[in-house]
Amino acid sequence: MNLAQGVEGGSPxxxxxIFALFVVATLVVVFRASRNTKTASDYYAAGRAFSGPQNGTAIAGDYLSAASFLGIAGAIAVYGYDGFLYSIGFLVAWLVALLLVAELLRNTGKFTMGDVLAFRMRQRPVRAAAxxxxxxxxxxxxxxxxxGAGGLVSLLLGIEADAGQAVVIAVVGVVMITYVLVGGMKGTTWVQIIKAALLIAGAFAMTVWVLGRYGLNLSELLGSASERAGGNDALLNPGERYGVSGTSQLDFLSLGIALVLGTAGLPHVLMRFYTVPTAKEARRSVVWAIVLIGLFYLFTLVLGYGAAAIVGSETISNAxxxxxxxxxxxxxALGGPVLLGFIAAVAFATILAVVAGLTITASASFAHDVYANVIKKGKVDSKNTEVRVARITAxxxxxxxxxxxxxxxxxxVAFLVALAFAVAASANLPTILYSLFWKRFNTNGALWSIYGGLAVTIVLIVFSPAVSGTEKSMITGADFHWFPLQNPGLVSIPVSFFLGWLGTVLSKEHLEEKYKEMEVRSLTGAGAEKASTH
Amino acid sequence: MSTTEPSTHPPGPETWAEVHSSAEFKQLRKRLRNFVFPMTVLFLAWYLLYVVLADYAHGFMSTKVVGNINIGLIFGLLQFVSTFLITWLYVRYANRKLDPIADKIREDIEGGAQ
Known part of the structure; x- marks a missing residue:
């Protein structure tokens, strides 16, 4: 058997x-957690019964996707300093969530972003837009x-054939659907907590291991990584990846802005704030998430440079x-096949947990906003119907x-993630901030900022070099790009804020009374959804 | 049994308008906004400064300070420090200055509605 197809020395x-063990253990937890899942609040928001620390760990589990774990460590190993910039954007972004969004959102909504907008606007159009x-x-x-899962399969399991990879992706998908159907938000949350604990513990152990080899001296590690890469400090200085031309520098600025403003608009992050009983617990969630995510990114810095020093950038690029x-x-290289097996299993678990979180968010949004409130106009005969629709959607x-x-x-993969962040930062964040802080904001403004932001982002992406015109584009045979940047954030985010403002002032709708109620509720938590009491 | 939907009868619009114009609520809102708005401007400016430096000031960021550790790495790590620091400051501020007023207003509203 030729193991060299996968990671050399690994044992598929x-x-x-190890991965199967993870799946079995989490399925047991999911089944146990599902026993009390009855109502919509149980299914979408785990009965709002998680504590801040639990939810914070789950947020870290939801947020530290395979892109952050494998992608950032790899970017640091190959491009050095420029890879580190990603982690900083991803971390600082949490201050937007902490200071401006988390608590106010928890106090005004029930399950989805649409709830917050619908509070003081015309329900059906804004829910459909959200x-x-x-x-x-x-x-x-x-x-x-x-x-990413497809790539991991060939990397870690040594499965090169398309059919084999497709089977593994299908298995991952079916396991994920089982988590969501059986466990609802509670089961999904526990999967994320377990995964976050494994991921952070594994990264910590490897970090100590790497630093131990260099006498716990970061400077020594950096020197060794740089020497192995050619000794000209290219790995330690900024610019290796994005310093190539004026356009790539502008592209980096655009990416930096999309990263820092995108997080607080990601729907699966927003929904996590509804799984705790109070705004104060939402605050504690974010604090825990910031600490765990921050520590994890510090570990990836060491792991990235460690990989460059111990494995070598060249070997990595060619793997x-x-x-x-x-x-x-x-x-x-550090721990042989057993540690590799553990890290491989954690990487799969990461994909599984993140995908489950996304699926439950998307299905909640469809069932709660579109089905129950747009199609049925808020007159669903019983709450069980809504949950059934959510399960079918999942x-x-x-x-x-x-x-x-x-x-x-x-x-x-990085392109798709950047696209998701750009849409979240353009379509969602301006709308949420206006809705929470601007008295005059109204239905028309919300529709303009959501649909306008979405349209501008997608148009700019379609006509960017990410889609056509370069060797690395999605479509290599044609060239119809006219927008120079890979990431549209630099243009689409300001445009969305502007559209939200313009749409608002062009409409006569004033919603003073409802805004007063919303502001009192959002700041005090009066009348907010409570935890269920079983 | 599970009671997941709100069981309270929500106060009417007059209650909300009344609370909204009360001195207590105005103080709460002022305290919240006085903290979060300047702090947001501050951390976004500091983050943008860092991104622009890393993007355009390669020579400066590549200056070595101790061993192989350069200014770029130190600035990057300082972003972590500032994020942790702002988080800690906000939690302390919210616990001391926001929560007591918010709790009192909430109890008044919910107590009065029952």
Whole structure:
């Protein structure tokens, strides 16, 4: 058997066994957690019964996707300093969530972003708009995760054949659907908590291990990484990746802005704030998330440079999966097949947990906003119908994710994630901030900022070099790009804020009374949804 | 049994308008906005400064300070420090200055509605 197809020295059987163990253990937890899932609040928001620390850990589990774990460590190993910039954007972004969004959102909504907008606006149009952008962001993010799963399969299990990879992606998809159907938000949350604990513990152990080799001296590690890469400090200085031209520098600025403003608009992050009983617990959630995510990114800095020093940038670039193989190769170099198996299983678990979180968010948004409030005009006969619709939607989304993952497995994962962040920062964040803080904001403004932001972002992406015109584009045979940047954030975010303002002032609708109620509720938590009492 | 939907009868619009114009609520809103708005401007400006420096000031960021550790790495790590610091400051501020007023207003509203 030729193991060199996957990571050399790895044992696919061992990798699969450790992953299977994770799946079995989490399924047991999910089944146990599902016993009390009865109402919509149980299904969507886990009865609002998680504590801040639990929810914070789950947020970290939801947020630290395969792109952050494998992608950032790999980017640091290959491009050095420029890879580090991603982690900083992803972390600082949490201050937007902490200071401006988390608590106020928890106090005014029930399950979805649409709830917050619908509070003082015309229900049906704004819910339809909120659901559209939620589904768009979830879809791009979901595709990115599933495409990553395909790459991981060839990397870690040594499965090169298309059919074999498709089978593994389908299995991952079916397990994920089971989590969501059986466990609802509670089961999904526990999967995320377990995964976050494994991921952070594994990264911590490897970090100590790497630093131990260099006498716990970061400077020594950096020196060794730089020497191995050619000794000219290129790995330590900024500019290796984005300093090539004026356009790539502008592109980096655009990416930086989309990263810092996108997080607080990601629907699966927003929905997590509804799983705690009070705004104060939502605040504690974010604090825990910031600490865990921050520590994790510090670990990836060491892991990235560790991989560059111990494995070598060249070896990583030439391995199957290229950059994404940095962390697995480092694990193999440090702890042999067992550590590699553990890291491989954690990487799969990561994809599974993130995809489950996205699926439940997208299905909640469809069932709660579109089905119950737009189609049925808020007159659903019983809450169980809504949950049944959510479960059916979850199956459909799961099927779409499986097919999409199989089709998109050769796509650039980072591009898809950046797209999701750009849409979240453009369509969602301006709308949420205006809705929470601007008295004059109204239905028309919300529609303009959501649909306008969504349209501008997608148009700019379609006509960007990410889609056509370069060797690395999605479509290599044609060139119809006219927008120079890979990431549209620099243009689309200001345009969306502007459209939200313009749409508002062009409409005569004033919603003073409802705004007063909303502001009192959002700041004090009066009348907010309580935890269920079983 | 599970009671997941709100069981309270929500206060009418007059109650909300009344609370909204009360001195207590105005103070709460002022305190919240006085903290979060300037702090948001501050951390976004500091983050943008860092991104622009890393993007355009390569020479400066590549200056070595101690061993192989350069200014770029130190600035990057300082972003982590400032994020943790702002988080800690906000939690302390919210616990001391926001929560007591918010709790009192909420109890008044919910107590009065029952």
């Amino acid at each position: 059987a061992l990798n699969i066994s 659901a559209t952008s939620t589904l768009a962001v979830s879809f791009f993010y979901l595709l990115a995760q599933m495409a 199957p999966g290229a950059e994404n193989s940095a962390a697995p190769l480092l694990a193999e 199956c459909v989304i799961g099927a779409v994710a499986i097919v999409g993952g199989i089709l998109a497995k050769d796509q650039n």
